[in-house]
Structure formats: structure tokens, C-alpha cells
Amino acid sequence: MARYDRAITVFSPDGHLFQVEYALEAVRKGNAAVGVRGTDTIVLGVEKKSTAKLQDSRSVRKIRKIVNLDNHIALACAGLKADARVLINRARIECQSHRLTVEDPVTVEYITRYIAGLQQKYTQSGGVRPFGLSTLIVGFDPYTGIPSLYQTDPSGTFSAWKANATGRNSNSMREFLEKNYKETSGQETVKLAIRALLEVVESGGKNIEVAVMTKDHGLRQLDEAEIDAVVAEIEAEKAAAEAAKKGPPKET
């Protein structure tokens, strides 16, 4: 027993927590995930690996990447999926526990703080390793109806974002979002999220999973046909933009 009570996360001489940084590496190897906050809609999108031929597609669908934490809160994550399962279960219990003790649904900030606190605890306890995932948490405030998007990471820090990406190639997605973000609503928000994902994922509804959350209808997963339709729109817009660029200079 004595061997296991040494903390796995200890400081390095120059002030780094290497285990936490390695956990961030694990996140960087995970599937790409993006979240965009609009005025009345929030969109979460993740990169989806195509299913192996022999894998039962029904069970894969069940292991959804974008999940509900409560009626008004959803979560997408990048990193170790097994760790995600544990964290999501704890968060779901906490959402219900909060409803029980104060008769109120959780706010997005509260549950984010809880998840981040949990991730932090595992960087400061003996014999455990940090969770290897970053989460994107979205939802509407139960009373004011204001949409929020938060991100947590293995170190236990969290912050609110207008749009963010995590997982594989998140830097390029974030750059794209920084260049192209503007206040959007409804379908425009969906388009922006898919455009960001398409920067790093091969195009097509087969490789991305998108979910849209609205105040009235909660979380809705888009099916392949809908995603393909939006992708087609985006491609058409891109083609039109290209043609417009090439067109005028040819005038003599």
C-alpha cells in the first residue's frame, strides 16, 4: 500500500505538472470537437470516425459523443472516452442532486464549475491520474434564457467562450473561428460550426456529428441528410466565392 500513496501528479523543478500536460497531449490526440454560441442557438460538432465493418452500428450510435447532462445542458468532449463516461455520469448525478437540494435546475456555470472542480481534484490526490479529456459544455440559463458555452481542461480550469474547439487540430479550427466569428442565430450558427469542422475533417455527413440546442427544444442531433445539406450549401458558397474572385480581374 505504501507504494500507491505517492501522488502521481507532482511539481517539476520548474513549476510544471507533467501529468496534467501529458493529459493535455491525450486531448490533442482525441477527436476534434467544436462549439459555437449564437444568440438563440448553440451548436456542438464532433469529428466522427467511420465505424468498422464488423462493428454493430447501433451500439456505436449509443456511444454518442455529444450527450445530455440535463434537459437544458449538453456536453461534448475530446480525449479519453472512458474517462468521459465517468465524468459525465458524475455530472449527471450532480445535476439531479442540485435539483433535489435547491429545487432548481443547474446553471451552465455551476455544472462547469463542478466538472472543473472534479478534474482539479484528480490533479491533487494520491494514487490517481488526471482525467484525460477537455469538455465543451453548452446550455441555456434556466431563468434568463441566456446561452453559454464553457470549456474545461484536465488541469481543472474553465472559461466561457463565444466559440471554441478542442481535440485534434483545434488550433486551426480556433484560428478559423477567430477570423470568421460573428454573432449568428439559428441556421447560421450551425453553418459556422460545420465550416469550422470542415477545416480539419474530410467533408461529408459521414464524418461529422452535429447537435443543435435551442431553448425550447433542448438538444437535437442532426441526421446525416441534414448535415449533408448544410455541407452542400457551404461548398456552393465556397465555389461562388472562388468564382467571384477569379471573375472580375479578367475584364479587359
Added chain:
Amino acid sequence: MFGGATLLLYVTGMKFDTSGLESHGLLIGTNNELLSGLSTAPSFDIPSTTDFDGFQKEAIQMVKPAKGTTTLAFIFKEGVMVAADSRASMGGYISSQSVKKIIEINPYMLGTMAGGAADCQFWHRNLGIKCRLHELANKRRISVTGASKLLANILYNYRGMGLSVGTMIAGWDETGPGLYYVDSEGGRLKGMRFSVGSGSPYAYGVLDNGYRYDMSVEEAAELARRSIYHATFRDGASGGVASVYYVGPNGWKKLSGDDVAELHYNYYPVEQTVVEQVMAET
């Protein structure tokens, strides 16, 4: 198992309840390594009697003081009206005529005291701490629903241990006026009109008769005052000063505190007896 509170009570005796400073973790199955040393509950000897249940009941009855008081609260169009008397009695002895039975939890929430004075005061202050911590953590005020639920959960933990609390939590939050009755049996009720204490039957009679939802603040205050007065008139364990508080969208405000003996002569002024014959002066 309700998180930290119960464990603290068993292991360290009657320690200050710091569960308000911990985050709520009703996590079954995650009794983590941090708490693993404290899971065994201590045991104690049972007194040797033939009828243990009866003995237990008698012991609780002995400890439980009767709730000699009158408090009432009701919601109306303009907000919540809260009123109480101010007499404390120990059996037949009136120990005080000037007890503050309306406790200010925070600027927009009030609690009333009936039952054990110490229990009510302590747990209301504790509730005030929890409400403030909630505000700081969540950057918004706690609702009346939430505050009453916190108190009810605490009292339920101590159920059967001799606490005597019959309180009403009245306040104004984002959803408007709120009124809950919470007691030491662990009960919690939402309602529009409540009266608690030995004088409550008398207060209910006057309150239920005169209540209308659309009253002005003055009418409602007068109704509350009159109800307390009538209860103090008939109930020996109630008396002193009838305090009336109003909770509105900007918080609570004390409206009046009148000695019930003086109120008696307001409602029933002494009539001059007609002198039939004047003694002739010789």
C-alpha cells in the same frame, strides 16, 4: 448518507455544522479515499427498560418544548406580510415579553421563530451563512424555494434528536413572493397563509376570515396585527409586542411593533360608564 454533516456529528460530537462550506456531494458510491476512514458509525449502550420505544418517546417529549407562541405569514398582491408576538414562556412563567421572533436571514428574507428559541436562532443564522455562500459561489441570490429546502434538509438530518423548530421562511426572489413552512419533523410546505404556535388556531380564525388577495399594504398589516392581537388575548403563552414586517420587491421592512395590551384598548376602547347619581355635596 448526506455528505459531511452526519459524519461530523457522529465522529466529533456536536461540532459546528460546516456543511455549508463544502460543496454538495450527494454522490452514492463515490465514498472516496478522502472519507474512507470515517465510515464506521460508533455504537452506544441502550438503556435497559422493558419498553424501549415508549421510553424513547417519553424522552423526546420531555426534551421537546411546546411551541408557545403565535407567528403568522401570508402572501398577498403586494408581497408577503409576516407578524409575530414576543412572549417567551417556561411552563407558567413568562421569561420574557420582548423576544425577537422574526429573524432577518438577509435583506430580502425573513424567518419566524416558534419552538425552541435557541434552535430557531442558531439554524436561521446558519441558513443565512449558507444563503450568502450560495450568492458568492453562484453570483445570484438564492431563491426562497432553495433556502427553505436547505433548512428543511438540515432539520431532517436531526430528526428525532430533540430539535424543536416551527418556522416560516418568507421572502421575495426572482419568481416573486415566496412563503414556506418548515419544521423540525422535516416537513416543508409551500403555501399562501400560515400560522405557527400555540396561538395559531386563534390567529387563523381572524386571518382566514379577513384575508383577501388584493389588499393594500396597510390593510394587510392591520389584518396581521389584529390576528396576532386576538391570539395573544386568548392564548396565555402569547403576548408582549405584536411586530409586523412587510417583504416586498426591495426586501423587508418593519412596519410596526405595538404592545398588545395597548392594542386591546384600540380595538375595545373603555366606555365611560354613565353616572346615575351624583353624590350631593353638603
